[in-house]
Amino acid sequence: MAVDDKTCRINIQVQSDDFDLGSEYSRLRHQADNPGAIVSFIGLVRDFIGEGTEGEQSLTLEHYPGMTEKALQDIADRACSRWPLSGCTIIHRVGKLVPSEQIVAVLVASSHRDAAFSGAEFIMDYLKTEAPFWKKQQAGDQAEWVVSRASDYQRASRWKNSKH
Amino acid sequence: MAVDDKTCRINIQVQSDDFDLGSEYSRLRHQADNPGAIVSFIGLVRDFIGEGTEGEQSLTLEHYPGMTEKALQDIADRACSRWPLSGCTIIHRVGKLVPSEQIVAVLVASSHRDAAFSGAEFIMDYLKTEAPFWKKQQAGDQAEWVVSRASDYQRASRWKNSKH
Amino acid sequence: MLTVRYFASLREALGCEEENITLEQKDNVTVSDLVGLLSARGEPWDVLQDTGQVLVAVNQSICQRTQPLHGDEEVAFFPPMTGG
Amino acid sequence: MLTVRYFASLREALGCEEENITLEQKDNVTVSDLVGLLSARGEPWDVLQDTGQVLVAVNQSICQRTQPLHGDEEVAFFPPMTGG
Numbered sequence: 001m002a003v004d005d006k007t008c009r010i011n012i013q014v015q016s017d018d019f020d021l022g023s024e025y026s027r028l029r030h031q032a033d034n035p036g037a038i039v040s041f042i043g044l045v046r047d048f049i050g051e052g053t054e055g056e057q058s059l060t061l062e063h064y065p066g067m068t069e070k071a072l073q074d075i076a077d078r079a080c081s082r083w084p085l086s087g088c089t090i091i092h093r094v095g096k097l098v099p100s101e102q103i104v105a106v107l108v109a110s111s112h113r114d115a116a117f118s119g120a121e122f123i124m125d126y127l128k129t130e131a132p133f134w135k136k137q138q139a140g141d142q143a144e145w146v147v148s149r150a151s152d153y154q155r156a157s158r159w160k161n162s163k164h
Numbered sequence: 165m166a167v168d169d170k171t172c173r174i175n176i177q178v179q180s181d182d183f184d185l186g187s188e189y190s191r192l193r194h195q196a197d198n199p200g201a202i203v204s205f206i207g208l209v210r211d212f213i214g215e216g217t218e219g220e221q222s223l224t225l226e227h228y229p230g231m232t233e234k235a236l237q238d239i240a241d242r243a244c245s246r247w248p249l250s251g252c253t254i255i256h257r258v259g260k261l262v263p264s265e266q267i268v269a270v271l272v273a274s275s276h277r278d279a280a281f282s283g284a285e286f287i288m289d290y291l292k293t294e295a296p297f298w299k300k301q302q303a304g305d306q307a308e309w310v311v312s313r314a315s316d317y318q319r320a321s322r323w324k325n326s327k328h
Numbered sequence: 329m330l331t332v333r334y335f336a337s338l339r340e341a342l343g344c345e346e347e348n349i350t351l352e353q354k355d356n357v358t359v360s361d362l363v364g365l366l367s368a369r370g371e372p373w374d375v376l377q378d379t380g381q382v383l384v385a386v387n388q389s390i391c392q393r394t395q396p397l398h399g400d401e402e403v404a405f406f407p408p409m410t411g412g
Numbered sequence: 413m414l415t416v417r418y419f420a421s422l423r424e425a426l427g428c429e430e431e432n433i434t435l436e437q438k439d440n441v442t443v444s445d446l447v448g449l450l451s452a453r454g455e456p457w458d459v460l461q462d463t464g465q466v467l468v469a470v471n472q473s474i475c476q477r478t479q480p481l482h483g484d485e486e487v488a489f490f491p492p493m494t495g496g
Contacts, residue, residue: 022186025206034211034264039284040204042189043412046275047198061411062336064404067388092411100198104412111210113496114319117285120203124277124412130390132404133411134336145337148408155278207496225495226420228488231472256495268496277412288496294474296488297495298420309421312492 008080009087012072014063016095019105024089032087032109037116041124043104045097048137055140061094061103064132068092075126079108082122083115090123092133125156172244173251176236178227180259183269188253196251196273201280205288207268209261212301219304225258225267228296232256239290243272246286247279254287256297289320330362330399335406338382341372351399359384359393362403376405383408414446414483419490422466425456435483443468443477446487460489467492 009031013019021042029038045059072090079085087109097103104127108119135146173195177183185206193202209223236254243249251273261267268291272283299310330349334342349365351357367374376382379393385404386395397403414433418426433449435441451458460466463477469488470479481487 020186021189021204022184025185025204029206029208029264036208036210038204038206038208040185040206041277041281042193042202042204043277044193044200044202046200063411064333064335064385064388064406067385067404070388071390100193113205113207113288117205117281121281128412129409131409131411132335132385132406133409134407135410136336145340145407146410148410227495228417228419228469228472228490231469231488234472235474292496293493295495296419296469296490296493298491299494300420309424309491310494312494 008076008085010073010076010080011087011089011091012069012076013089013091014065014068014072015091015093018093018102019091021105024091024105024107028087028089028107028109034111035086035109036111037113038107038109039113039116039120040108041104041106041120042102043124045099045101045103047099048139055142056098056138058096058098058138059103060096060136060138061092062134062136063092063094067132071131072127075123075130078126079119079122083110083119084112085110085115085119088119088123090127092127092131094133122159125152125159128152129156172240172249174237174240174244175251175253175255176233176240177253177255178229178232178236179255179257182257182266183255185269188255188269188271192251192253192271192273198275199250199273200275201277202271202273203277203280203284204272205268205270205284206266207288209263209265209267211263212303219306220262220302222260222262222302223267224260224300224302225256226298226300227256227258231296235295236291239287239294242290243283243286247274247283248276249274249279249283252283252287254291256291256295258297286323289316289323292316293320330397331402332362332366333402333404335404337407338375338405341375351397354399357397357399359386359391359395359397359403362397363393381407414481415486416446416450417486417488419488421491422459422489425459435481438483441481441483443470443475443479443481443487446481447477465491 076088089107091105106120106123108116110116240252253271255269270284270287272280274280333346339345363376367377382405386401417430423429447460451461466489470485
């Protein structure tokens with residue numbers, strides 16, 4: 001198959017396994033055509049309760065298999081059509097995670113640094129509001145579903161009103 | 165020496181050697197206090213002339229030793245006082261580089277993703293306009309100094325007018 | 329036959345992960361009609377009427393409640409997403 | 413004694429990397445006075461007067477040309493930066 005050098009190479013992965021930023025960066029760097037800039041975002045599990053709280057903390061990520069991959073692909077496609085991106089990787093973990101573990105990686109390659117930064121922010125903003133993932137926090141024997149934040153919706157909506 | 169957990173850990177390196185994103189990311193991830201987000205920017209040498217041009221391409225980076233480190237530290241300090249950053253790494257290479265080599269790395273850790281993105285963009289914008297580096301392009305036996313771009317100054321000046 | 333799926337806190341609140349529903353009327357049916365049918369079961373099912381708390385996807389794409397249903401779709405109900 | 417340094421394209425244009433200059437007058441001297449002294453050498457030194465093309469740092473901090481000099485500083489002239 002002939003390869004179109006102008007295509008944005010999109011890698012989407014939804015997995016329970018951890019990922020390695022160095023490997024993902026190397027892959028994108030060599031796949032993308034003559035990139036001048038690569039922006040990476042990594043989201044990690046924070047200690048979500050104060051010190052002194054007892055019991056093991058964990059975060060369990062549920063998702064909607066099938067729709068998740070479709071939603072992430074759609075977000076990546078929109079980013080690639082809005083900015084001149086040469087490659088983009090989205091990895092999101094599911095299952096049980098503990099504090100300091102990695103949850104999500106977004107890597108964006110472009111010949112322009114502003115496009116790489118904007119593309120990565122755009123993908124993160126829409127990932128938070130359109131990709132079917134749900135977090136449940138557990139601390140000791142207390143479990144509760146994380147509630148979505150209005151600020152995430154505000155961040156996503158800013159892209160509708162701005163050109164970049 | 166007692167370590168203040170609220171301090172922004174700043175690592176500045178100016179070097180001719182290449183760097184490894186994976187290692188720098190791991191270092192920052194473990195240094196920074198409970199980070200929720202780590203944004204990385206890598207700048208790479210692009211093919212700066214069209215295909216078909218003959219001769220080896222290279223980019224030589226000159227800098228002002230002493231002032232460079234001071235300027236980068238100052239930019240990092242300003243980013244850390246403007247956003248709640250828990251760590252930041254700036255690595256800039258000097259000397260002769262060829263296309264596809266890495267030039268610059270900026271990594272920023274924060275508990276908030278918007279702060280991590282803004283901090284990394286802020287550092288890159290000021291690095292381009294305030295850190296004493298100069299690029300000279302060579303293609304075959306033709307050499308010329310890269311001219312600074314007005315757009316870089318415009319990008320940097322936008323931080324003066326906005327709160328974030 | 330519709331496949332109806334529930335996720336996350338909604339799945340737990342309803343005590344149901346997936347069910348099959350056959351529409352009696354096949355023409356001019358929308359997601360809203362399905363919600364009406366399910367809400368008629370009473371608590372806790374009436375939460376489905378809350379458009380702020382419950383989102384809908386038909387065939388794995390987010391949609392409005394005016395979305396038509398032909399009777400053979402996969403319909404999913406879930407709370408606002410909290411990934412990333 | 414001032415240490416005066418030149419970088420990048422300016423270093424090449426002037427054919428000079430570093431020189432030492434002793435100020436005769438020590439009071440009320442600014443970077444502009446130093447530029448006047450150097451520009452008086454004629455071409456190519458008069459380029460130093462172009463504030464858009466030539467930036468100045470005193471003791472390794474960027475400054476305006478109104479910056480006072482006491483006579484023992486490191487003064488650097490260079491074109492706008494192009495790193496990153």
